[in-house]
Amino acid sequence: MSKVVIALISGLLFGAGLAYSGMADPARVQSFLDLFGNWDPTLAFVMGGAVLPMAVAWMIKSRLASPLAATSFDLPGTSKIDRSLAIGAILFGMGWGIAGLCPGPALADLALAPKAVLPFVVAMFVGMAAHRFIPVSST
Template identity: 60%
Template sequence: MMRTSIVSLVSGTLFGAGLAISGMMNPARVRGFLDFFGSWDPTLAFVMGGAVIIMAVAWAIQSRMRAPVCEDAFALPGTTRLDGRLIGGAVLFGIGWGLSGLCPGPAISSLAVNPLPALVFVTAMLAGMAIFRMTESRGQG
């Protein structure tokens, strides 16, 4: 348990540092990336490309491991199905990201640096999560 907490803390700190160093906590970077016909900012493309390379290496390493370092088994997604809910969620995420320039990780990190805009986003995100939980539980009950 303690080892898992330490690994989680180090991973979260590394992720937050990466967001800060790459400038991804700045909503203007994301909006600049989406401004194809104005002053386009390619920074986000480089960050995504770096993340894809690191993730490809991580998947290659994971496929050779019997179990993760701090757990008994891997908790991997059980399905690869593309359905309306997944696509709709991705579209909604993209619209919110494009409008606000923030996604959950940078928004939470931004609470420490630029709290007011981040607080608006995080509040809306939490409200959306609560609405989903309420409607999801009604649909399954």
């Protein structure tokens, strides 16, 4: 099976999972993050339910010499928590809380509510481009 087909199937499965679980619903995400207001704990179960399959995937990965569609695993190394990482995490969390979206669900929502999510996706890509082309010092 080609890498493109595997990527397409993986993306469709991921997007369907986000839509089915409610993680692509900005109102549900914002309710989950509203701990002292109208808190909706259902996404905690979704995130908790993701731990078991991920644990199984890591166990399978440790027994494989290479992935099915590549010559080697391409995993990021462990890095220290620095200023750039902390600022990026804060900005990500603020954006997630304000918009109720993060990159995966935003892309999935392009199929569900394109007009509502398009400004977020455009801003996301502008931010990604800015990060790529504007040098950032980590000291």
